[in-house]
Amino acid sequence: MTTEQTAPADPIPAQASVAPAPAPGRTRGRRTLLFLRDVVVIVLVAVVVSLVIKTFFVRSFYIPSASMEDTLRIDDRILVDEITPRFGGYDRGDVVVFRDPGGWLPPVVQEPRPPLVEAWDWVLSLVGLAAPDSQDHLIKRVIGLPGDHVVCCNAIGQVEVNGVPIDESGYLKLQPGKPAPEVKTYDVTVPTGSLWVLGDNRDRSQDSRYHTEEPGKGFVPIDNVVGRAFLITWPVAHLGSIDFHHDAFAGIPDPASDSADPSAP
Template identity: 70%
Template sequence: MTSENATAAGPDELIPRRRRRRGRGVWALLRDILVIVVVAVLVSFVIKTFLVRSFYIPSGSMEQTLMIKDRILVDELTPRFSGYDRGDVVVFRDPGGWLPVTTTPDRGPLVESFDWLMSLVGISAPDSEDHLIKRIIGVAGDHVVCCNQLGQVEVNGTPIDETPYLDLAEGQNAPQVVPYDVTVPEGSLWVLGDNRDHSRDSRYNMDQPSHGFVPLANVVGRAFLITWPLSRFGPIDTHHAVFEGVPEADG
């Protein structure tokens, strides 16, 4: 049975329906893309906050282990359980007075917002200039002295041969001697740069509030991988073998 009200829609009536369906499809696609982006940003934020962070190297204090503008990844999670060892390369916030006071030029809200977004996903590392990276030489309780007659650092009375990672000039057997005799307090580290003669490290900050030590609370994590440039891609050597003969600190 048919009626006049049940007649098939004409071509003019089908066009709006098609447009509505197409419009709903576009909005659904945009919604899905937005959800994917938000989830990706949240996941990247969690990873950066609790697992891994990206930094770039702003100075030559760790050459030749790390070169200026190298990009590295820092493990934030593992040290929370295992702690830090002598030889680890660590990134840390300035304990106070280690870095010169600088002013950051105003880059405008658009650039700042974009940089902030890129930092959330680990592509940008805008706070690299506010952090330092050095190698751990002494952990809590260690007695660290510079230097013996060969120019070697001694840890708990044992000289260590740092030639596997020190950046020494041709014909140079040891870095310039900067005398110190310290015992690392609980919850702190004593750190030095691999490019020892061009590193403002623990030795040069003994007159600062931290007395040259780095509080563990300031340590971001352990640097473990160079990601850029690709020609330098690879793990960062901790050289733990250098410290194998060092006895534990006296309790």
């Protein structure tokens, strides 16, 4: 007697669960949020990069006065190299931006502005597109380095550095009918860690010559120097590099080693 075995029935395949398709409105909303997130991240990265560049590499300033004409004119916007001078120092002829050493600038009373304007100006300053502190800084040309003996003037009105007269005809602005700037005599030796600076528009520049009675004796501490101005960015008609006229100072010898600090015995 045989027993007939019945083959087991095939298992019923489980039905795959299918998630409902998201509504078109939800998809568009999610894409919009992702896009806005990416925009915010890009903006934040750009602000951080700009802030680092402004803090350590390059800053923007505008020219508030006529003291450096015709090299720089009122309201010109310039870029200032902050990092190169930290490694290579400064040279005679460099155009430098520096904080007030004390008593060079009159007190400035800031008119109150709407909070929205203040906030916008602050944002622009973070990325280097605005320079609200330009009024607190000065810009001049370096004439004397530490240890230099600077004298004004010789018989024909030239400034002398370490006994050598400087031909400043390449950058000095002369007033109509005047063959040379007004002479203001001085005889100084630049101390260690300082600079002697003059404006190119000498008859309109309150520079080192006019502050010899101040505590700093007219010298600018190198620690006060923000950096070397190198480029005019605005207006477009003035766009271009700033000429340092280093050739005018090429024949000046190094200062005597015992004159590097006039307070030294």
